[in-house]
Amino acid sequence: MNRNYLGRLSEYDPLHSYLQHDIQPQLSGTSGGSTYRVFRLNGSNDVYLYEDRNTGTKVIGKFFLSQRKKDAVKAVSRLTREFDNLCMMRDYGLTGHPHHIVRPLGRNYSLNALLVTEYCDGELLSEVILEVIHNGDHGKLYYKLTALAYFLSAFHNRTAIGVGIEFHQDCDYMNRLIDRLLAIGAIGVGEAHELHWLRDQWRKQPRMWEDQKVLVHGDATPENFMFGKELQVVAFDLERTKRADRVFDTGRIAGELKHFFMRATGNKDAAEPFIGHFLWEYACHFPNRDSAFRSITGRIPFYMGITLLRIARNNWIEPEYRHRLIREAKECLKRF
Numbered sequence: 001m002n003r004n005y006l007g008r009l010s011e012y013d014p015l016h017s018y019l020q021h022d023i024q025p026q027l028s029g030t031s032g033g034s035t036y037r038v039f040r041l042n043g044s045n046d047v048y049l050y051e052d053r054n055t056g057t058k059v060i061g062k063f064f065l066s067q068r069k070k071d072a073v074k075a076v077s078r079l080t081r082e083f084d085n086l087c088m089m090r091d092y093g094l095t096g097h098p099h100h101i102v103r104p105l106g107r108n109y110s111l112n113a114l115l116v117t118e119y120c121d122g123e124l125l126s127e128v129i130l131e132v133i134h135n136g137d138h139g140k141l142y143y144k145l146t147a148l149a150y151f152l153s154a155f156h157n158r159t160a161i162g163v164g165i166e167f168h169q170d171c172d173y174m175n176r177l178i179d180r181l182l183a184i185g186a187i188g189v190g191e192a193h194e195l196h197w198l199r200d201q202w203r204k205q206p207r208m209w210e211d212q213k214v215l216v217h218g219d220a221t222p223e224n225f226m227f228g229k230e231l232q233v234v235a236f237d238l239e240r241t242k243r244a245d246r247v248f249d250t251g252r253i254a255g256e257l258k259h260f261f262m263r264a265t266g267n268k269d270a271a272e273p274f275i276g277h278f279l280w281e282y283a284c285h286f287p288n289r290d291s292a293f294r295s296i297t298g299r300i301p302f303y304m305g306i307t308l309l310r311i312a313r314n315n316w317i318e319p320e321y322r323h324r325l326i327r328e329a330k331e332c333l334k335r336f
Contacts, residue, residue: 001124001226003039003049011035015111019050019059023105023116027057042124042223049119058119059105060236065112075113078239083107083115085238089215092158098231099151101238120234126222129257133264138273144227145278148253151233152220153285156246159215165245167208170306174199177309186312186322195309198333202302205336211295213243220249222256247296250282251303258304258328259311263321268328305332 009016020034039049046066051058062082065075086104094101103118125148132141178195181187187195202208217224218240226234254275261271279296286292308329312322 001122001127002042006038006040006048009036009038009050015061015114018106018108018111018114019052019116022108023059024052024055024057026105027059027118028052028055030055060102060117060119062115062117063112064115072113076109079107079109079113079115082237082239085241086117086236089155089235089238089241092155094155094158094235097228098147098233099154100228100232100234102234102236117236120226120228122226122228122232122234124223125225125227126260128227129222129260130264133261141274142277145274146281147227147231147233148225149278149281150231150285151225151235152217152246152249152253153282155217155235156214156249157285160212161214161243163213163243165209165211165213167203167245170245170248170302171199171203174306174309177306177313180313181309181326184313184315187326191326194330195333198305198330198336201336202333207295207298208245208302211245211247211299214246215241216244216246216249218242218244218248220252220256222253222260245299245303247299247303250279250296251300252307253278254300255304255307255311255332259308259325262324262328268324301332301335305329308332 009019016034016036019036021031024034025031033054035053037051037053039051041047041049041060045068046063048061049058050061064079065072069075083104086101089101090103095103100120102120104115105118106116108114108116125144128141128144132138174195178187178192182189182192217235217238219237224235224237226236228234257271257275257278258268261274262268279300280293283289283293283296306329308325311317312325312329317325
């Protein structure tokens with residue numbers, strides 16, 4: 001996990017008192033004499049690591065209200081939702097080894113809507129993917145994707161409730177992506193009509209309605225999963241956890257893999273062996289692996305397509321590559 005050292009937290013900062021008296025005792029049993037070093041994580045202006053120089057303990061602080069995100073009402077809602085979701089998923093037994101949801105240690109609405117969680121050490125999925133692309137150790141990524149498939153199957157299967165999928169919700173999400181791409185000039189009206197037509201073809205497919213709802217992570221990107229030893233997976237950023245099709249998560253991982261490899265290598269098919277492996281490993285956690293694999297892969301193209309559209313809407317994407325993402329999204333969506 002990349003970090004940039006920013007300096008020491010002033011003892012006169014209200015955050016210092018909160019960390020020392022409310023958070024530190026949960027970790028070290030003491031609340032006195034703390035001096036905190038501050039690091040910005042992964043280039044984010046909203047997420048920081050705080051390290052107590054005296055005890056060596058570390059915590060993560062995530063601010064939902066910031067210069068980038070100025071809506072105080074929305075910040076309160078997002079903080080409440082993420083804190084509650086972390087607690088909920090830990091109550092499903094996703095703690096310890098091999099499946100672990102980070103432990104929430106506190107929330108403080110008066111400190112720019114701050115969430116504090118435990119610190120966990122390990123490699124982000126994004127770091128593993130980039131290492132494999134550049135160094136060629138394919139075995140490492142296969143192994144880590146096996147671990148991630150194991151984690152997500154537990155996340156999903158433990159939370160199934162026997163209620164059918166409402167696929168129209170994901171169609172509505174696709175509508176919002178199309179509207180955003182139109183707004184930034186990434187697509188024209190003709191392409192928007194084409195995407196709406198493709199959406200409707202998927203809506204007609206019975207298989208998109210046949211599974212049951214589960215709780216999904218909701219933001220299953222390579223920045224939100226960390227690997228420890230062996231099959232250990234640590235997950236965080238559960239703000240968008242919701243009930244949906246399990247392929248909302250697995251399809252996003254597949255789409256992100258395609259994006260990472262396509263952007264780095266120029267080859268749109270370079271990620272296919274890893275995507276296939278990930279989905280096959282996920283399917284092994286069902287009574288009938290072959291049937292589960294067929295069901296999941298039958299729905300994957302839609303969710304890969306909307307993942308590529310989701311990535312394309314980001315302002316850091318170069319125009320030429322954005323158009324390539326949109327073309328690949330349409331290729332996925334045509335596989336109904």
